[in-house]
Amino acid sequence: MPIVSRSVGGQRRGTVLILVAGICALLASLSLAFMITMRAAAEESRALVCDAQARIMLYAACNYIQEASRLGYDNGPDHGEAHGWIDVRDGSEGPKINLGDPPRFARGVPRRFPMYVWQQTRYAIRPTTAYNPISTDEADDSRFGRPYLANPDPQPVATEFSSASSTGQVRDHLHGDALITPGRDPVGTPRWNSVNLSWFRILRVDQARFLVTCGAGQTQGFRSFQEASTDLGADAASQLFGDADMFTQFRDQEVRAWYQVEWSPAVIGGINNTTDGGIIGAEHFIMLPENASHQYYPGGVASQSNSRNMVGTIRWIQRLTTEPAAW
Amino acid sequence: MRSHRTIGFTLIEMLIAIALGVIIITTCAAGFRVASQSISVANRLALENTLMRSGYFAAVTEADYWESFDDPNAMPAPATSLRGSAPLTYNGVATARGMAFTPMNQMGFTCAAPTGTEADRGWDGAYQWPASDPRSWYHGQIPEFMHNIDGKFGFYEVFTHLNSAPNLSSTALVQSANLVAYGVASPLHTWLPNQLEGMKNALGYYGLYDYFPANTFFGYYGHGDWGDQSLSHEWANPDAPNTATPNGSQFKLSGFSQGYDYATVNGRNNNTNAVSFPIVPASGFTDFRTDTLPVADLVGRNHSSWVTNTYHAAGTSAGVSGFLGNALVRTPLMESRPAYWPALHVQVARYANQCRFATLCRITWRSPLTGATAEASFTVLSTTLRGARQQRHQSGGWATWTNSTSDPILRTTDATLDSP
Numbered sequence: 001m002p003i004v005s006r007s008v009g010g011q012r013r014g015t016v017l018i019l020v021a022g023i024c025a026l027l028a029s030l031s032l033a034f035m036i037t038m039r040a041a042a043e044e045s046r047a048l049v050c051d052a053q054a055r056i057m058l059y060a061a062c063n064y065i066q067e068a069s070r071l072g073y074d075n076g077p078d079h080g081e082a083h084g085w086i087d088v089r090d091g092s093e094g095p096k097i098n099l100g101d102p103p104r105f106a107r108g109v110p111r112r113f114p115m116y117v118w119q120q121t122r123y124a125i126r127p128t129t130a131y132n133p134i135s136t137d138e139a140d141d142s143r144f145g146r147p148y149l150a151n152p153d154p155q156p157v158a159t160e161f162s163s164a165s166s167t168g169q170v171r172d173h174l175h176g177d178a179l180i181t182p183g184r185d186p187v188g189t190p191r192w193n194s195v196n197l198s199w200f201r202i203l204r205v206d207q208a209r210f211l212v213t214c215g216a217g218q219t220q221g222f223r224s225f226q227e228a229s230t231d232l233g234a235d236a237a238s239q240l241f242g243d244a245d246m247f248t249q250f251r252d253q254e255v256r257a258w259y260q261v262e263w264s265p266a267v268i269g270g271i272n273n274t275t276d277g278g279i280i281g282a283e284h285f286i287m288l289p290e291n292a293s294h295q296y297y298p299g300g301v302a303s304q305s306n307s308r309n310m311v312g313t314i315r316w317i318q319r320l321t322t323e324p325a326a327w
Numbered sequence: 328m329r330s331h332r333t334i335g336f337t338l339i340e341m342l343i344a345i346a347l348g349v350i351i352i353t354t355c356a357a358g359f360r361v362a363s364q365s366i367s368v369a370n371r372l373a374l375e376n377t378l379m380r381s382g383y384f385a386a387v388t389e390a391d392y393w394e395s396f397d398d399p400n401a402m403p404a405p406a407t408s409l410r411g412s413a414p415l416t417y418n419g420v421a422t423a424r425g426m427a428f429t430p431m432n433q434m435g436f437t438c439a440a441p442t443g444t445e446a447d448r449g450w451d452g453a454y455q456w457p458a459s460d461p462r463s464w465y466h467g468q469i470p471e472f473m474h475n476i477d478g479k480f481g482f483y484e485v486f487t488h489l490n491s492a493p494n495l496s497s498t499a500l501v502q503s504a505n506l507v508a509y510g511v512a513s514p515l516h517t518w519l520p521n522q523l524e525g526m527k528n529a530l531g532y533y534g535l536y537d538y539f540p541a542n543t544f545f546g547y548y549g550h551g552d553w554g555d556q557s558l559s560h561e562w563a564n565p566d567a568p569n570t571a572t573p574n575g576s577q578f579k580l581s582g583f584s585q586g587y588d589y590a591t592v593n594g595r596n597n598n599t600n601a602v603s604f605p606i607v608p609a610s611g612f613t614d615f616r617t618d619t620l621p622v623a624d625l626v627g628r629n630h631s632s633w634v635t636n637t638y639h640a641a642g643t644s645a646g647v648s649g650f651l652g653n654a655l656v657r658t659p660l661m662e663s664r665p666a667y668w669p670a671l672h673v674q675v676a677r678y679a680n681q682c683r684f685a686t687l688c689r690i691t692w693r694s695p696l697t698g699a700t701a702e703a704s705f706t707v708l709s710t711t712l713r714g715a716r717q718q719r720h721q722s723g724g725w726a727t728w729t730n731s732t733s734d735p736i737l738r739t740t741d742a743t744l745d746s747p
Binding site: 023026027030033034037038040041044045047048051055058059062084086087088089090091107108203204205206207208209211257259260262264265266267268313315316317318319320321322324325326 | 355359362363365366369370373376377380383384387391392455456457458459460537538540541542543594595596682707708709710711712713714715717718725727728729730731732735736737
């Protein structure tokens with residue numbers, strides 16, 4: 001009987017099997033460790049990204065508070081502007097266009113601002129690098145090598161913008177993809193991959209003081225499923241968040257931070273205004289804002305971008321150490 | 328019948344098997360080595376990423392809570408801390424000076440019962456400085472300023488003054504500017520000058536900039552070189568950069584940009600145009616070990632600026648190097664880390680420059696194996712000094728702020744650093 005020879009062949013095959021299995025196990029364990037490490041790193045990175053997004057919301061909220069002190073209330077033909085959260089005319093509570101009007105942003109009523117990117121923003125321009133390239137066509141003697149500024153720069157995304165017959169396109173250009181509803185702020189169509197990432201929420205707590213909640217996550221700034229149901233309707237809330245338990249999961253996964261912020265009607269005067277340089281120079285009344293893209297320089301022209309910041313400043317910010325009762 | 332079949336290997340079989348085995352083992356070893364190296368690299372990068380993340384969170388947490396500058400849980404405060412105060416003498420006048428985290432009531436600069444009139448003194452945290460309130464207006468005319476005398480913003484001292492009954496009969500100034508001697512006057516506006524003076528003394532220069540509105544002109548008449556008819560040089564007459572001075576370029580609130588003879592009352596922009604006004608912490612993690620300074624020295628440095636926008640003093644104690652040595656807190660994280668882990672430091676500096684309040688965060692990690700150093704720097708919008716002071720309880724710990732649905736105003740029942 002070939003018992004011996006079968007036994008030897010079996011030993012060979014078994015050895016190879018053990019070797020192969022061992023190497024595979026080794027590689028598998030290394031791969032598993034690698035993937036676990038990467039997975040953990042990705043989870044930790046997600047926390048960092050969410051924190052950064054929530055902090056960006058603080059910038060957005062402060063910008064909103066500044067601009068809403070004057071802008072955004074022009075629904076009528078008079079193109080009115082408000083005059084600050086504390087009305088600069090008489091110290092009453094604003095913002096309002098006419099003295100005696102009620103404030104357009106009430107105390108104690110929170111407002112949510114889920115943030116996203118529009119498909120096409122207002123005043124979108126084409127990402128064209130050079131609208132007027134110098135011609136390299138030697139056959140065209142009239143244009144070759146000449147830096148003609150034949151085309152406007154920049155140009156809107158809306159086609160035939162300058163055409164008299166393109167009223168619709170002009171409107172598209174001015175409004176982007178906003179859904180214009182009379183009496184309401186326009187709402188743009190969000191890019192699908194920019195929704196449910198971050199939001200801020202503002203509760204006006206005093207004349208010029210605000211409780212800003214900054215968030216990064218999927219709750220869109222709702223405190224609870226109940227609040228979402230009340231605000232959006234039960235069906236819409238269910239479509240967005242499923243049910244109360246799922247909303248709680250969303251809430252637990254997101255980053256939230258609370259800040260107290262005070263707005264000031266004071267705007268910064270700039271370099272060399274109403275001081276020595278401004279008196280000597282020609283730009284006595286030019287105010288260079290804090291964040292001007294143009295720098296003052298002797299003999300320079302103060303352009304539109306050097307105009308003064310007209311929407312107030314953020315006077316102080318306080319991160320709250322605990323969640324307040326109402327926000 | 329007994330089989331004669333061999334059970335061993337032939338030499339050829341052995342040679343081929345050995346050759347194939349060597350090839351297989353070499354390939355496996357090489358593959359394993361590459362896999363190990365890849366995983367080692369990935370782990371090292373993951374470790375560095377973890378350190379970067381840790382550094383980021385440490386930096387932004389510091390940005391929001393200012394614990395490198397004042398640790399509310401380390402109470403009572405150390406002998407040298409930003410909660411202290413000391414008298415400083417300027418222009419022959421000694422005044423008690425505080426720093427960024429000195430309680431207002433320790434400096435006597437609180438307003439327990441505000442009336443909303445010019446007679447109020449001290450800090451009222453509830454007041455929101457409406458633009459319609461004439462108290463907060465600047466009463467002066469800077470274009471009228473006169474060179475080489477101390478009537479720096481027009482001769483309006485009869486209208487606005489630090490003192491309620493100033494003597495405006497200075498012979499020297501009247502003759503110099505061909506003015507009329509008013510005698511003892513009763514200026515209508517005394518609130519704003521006293522707010523400026525009180526805040527400067529209570530919190531130092533950075534605190535003064537932080538607490539006052541963006542459009543503030545920093546200057547007023549009172550206790551100047553010509554008595555009631557001039558303003559102190561501390562407000563409007565910059566010194567030349569003094570590279571020999573260890574604690575900053577000047578003990579003044581003025582920038583250098585206007586030249587020394589042309590100096591006048593400035594806004595925050597001009598004052599911070601050429602120099603930086605930092606908060607100098609009492610920290611063992613600054614290059615100059617500012618935690619070992621006498622309190623009066625630390626107070627002096629928090630009433631100083633450094634020349635940071637020019638080259639001539641860059642390497643001096645009055646320039647960037649002095650600024651960084653005083654102001655940059657370089658906190659090590661994980662000091663007891665494994666020896667082969669990178670060294671991680673988080674640096675946060677707070678200063679006013681070019682009209683901005685900068686919170687400069689810098690994360691640095693250095694490999695002990697290669698010596699390679701990398702860093703990430705960023706600034707972040709976060710809690711301001713006033714916010715940080717409101718976060719803190721006077722006697723240590725954090726103040727709790729909350730509200731209710733019926734009363735949305737955020738309040739605290741704890742005594743903060745700004746409370747009376």
